Amino acid sequence: MLQGAPLERYLARRRALLDSIRAVLVEDLRVELPPEQIDPDTPLFGTGLALDSIDAVDLVVAIERRTGVRLADDAMGRMGLRSVNMVVNYLLAAQEQTP
Amino acid sequence: MRDLPAPQQHRAVREGVVLYRPRPAMVMVRGADAYDLVEALCPRDLFVRTGQILHSVVLDAEGGVAGDLYVAPRDDDFLLLADGLDDDALLERCREVGATLPDVNAEAIALGATRGLLSLAGPYAWELLGELLGPEIATIGYMTCMPMAELGEGALCLRTGTTGEFGYDLLLDREGMGAIESRLVAIGERFELCEADPQVLDQCALENGFFCPRHRGVLGRSPAALQLQWRVRYDHPRLGPCLQSGKEAHGRAGGHRLCWVIGRQDEPAPALGPLRRDDREIGELLDGFISPTLGCFVGLAMAEPALAHPWIDGVFADGASGQAALELRIEAPPLLQNRSLFVDPRKHVFAYRDTYGFWPITPGGDAP
Secondary structure (H helix, E strand, O other): OOOHHHHHHHHHHHHHHHHHHHHHHHHHOOOOOOHHHOOOOOEOEOOOOOEOHHHHHHHHHHHHHHHOOOOOOOHHHHHOOOEHHHHHHHHHHHHHHOO | OEOOOHHHHHHHHHHOOEEEOOOOEEEEEEOOOHHHHHHHHOOOOOOOOOOEOEEEEEEOOOOOEEEEEEEEEEOOEEEEEEEOOOHHHHHHHHHHHHOOOOOOOOEEEEOOOOEEEEEEEOOOHHHHHHHHHOHHHHHOOOOEEEEOHHHOOOOEEEEOOOOOOOEEEEEEEHHHHHHHHHHHHHHHHHHOOEEOOHHHHHHHHHHHOOOOOOOOOOOOOOOOOOOOHHHOOOOOOOOHHHHHHHHHHHHHOOOOEEEEEEEOOOOOOEEEEEEEEOOEEEEEEEEEEEEOOOOEEEEEEEEOOOOOOOOOOOEEEEEHHHOOOEEEEEEOOOOOOOHHHOOOOOOOOHHHHHHOOOOOOOOOOOOO
């Protein structure tokens, strides 16, 4: 179970990535919501922020520019783009695999 | 049509196609000021044109969420579908907001007595509906709608759904519904079509992170608490002050936030009630069920925002009937990998579904 300092480190990394993704959405994709109004489990495509396929390309490019992580063009990458929190999950998993 | 137990209905939603009959409030708003009335009712910017569907919420007088709201313009009129309300309640809400507008020339007309919905959900829903209406049905985008004159005057096909799978609602004249259902059922034999209980659809919505007004403990909470802030604007001319005060009250109360939890494989469902971590109460388990698809408990909870993050484990709920506490873990929805993400109408058909190497529906399974 995550506790103490490891829990605090995990939550800090998660919050930092959440802020990064919100910044990408507002500054790069021009989502017309203040960052604090983009809830973590907000869907990105279809409903929710209603991004489209062109936005998806911009989103992947902007995330790579800000975090250094490229979302793979495969099923895992596609599932990683389903909500703000799913992007954060993907980035955290990718960072853990990076030596 | 097959009448199956709930676990098999779940499987049909996730791997095939099901038929069901949702009963949201249905109202048409007409008149020269229809836009103004709907704008006053809908707490989101009304940037939507004929053919599109705007997804928002119905708010109560305190700014709490009272229902799910679809707004579909039809030329100068507006079709409103509100899950969680009946026609009378939605008409009353229209009257209340209409009273705040000076000399509004708009009329809200209940449709429920003359119109009904027949709905399909599942990764092959598009194929079954295509057999009835033609293959172009597969090209309808999510949250859009189109008239279906062949199904009767004023008939409409709406591509919506809250299961994460392909979903279609047919808005039909009640007089012709039986005949159309019979045609769907006849075609549906080739698709092993079954009827799904409303509770199964609501459980599928929970697995996928969709708001559902029938989920226990969600109604009346603020959009901020329910993670639905994308459906509102706090500077809305009429609803903004009430939304803003609801958001501030939510913050003052500690701001617990909705999150999703899962249990361990094959463990029983815990009791609804307090959630603890490190021997401290951190929130409340609101609703949940043993998911036949995932093989574990999945639930909705309100939790302290500092801890309401995915992958937080060591969260305990009481066991049912005084049994030992059960450990849960917070997860981000959708909790499964919807087959509809991978089914491509240009490549796949129901008849050969077992021959395709799709990704597993349960996360963590082997990739194809």
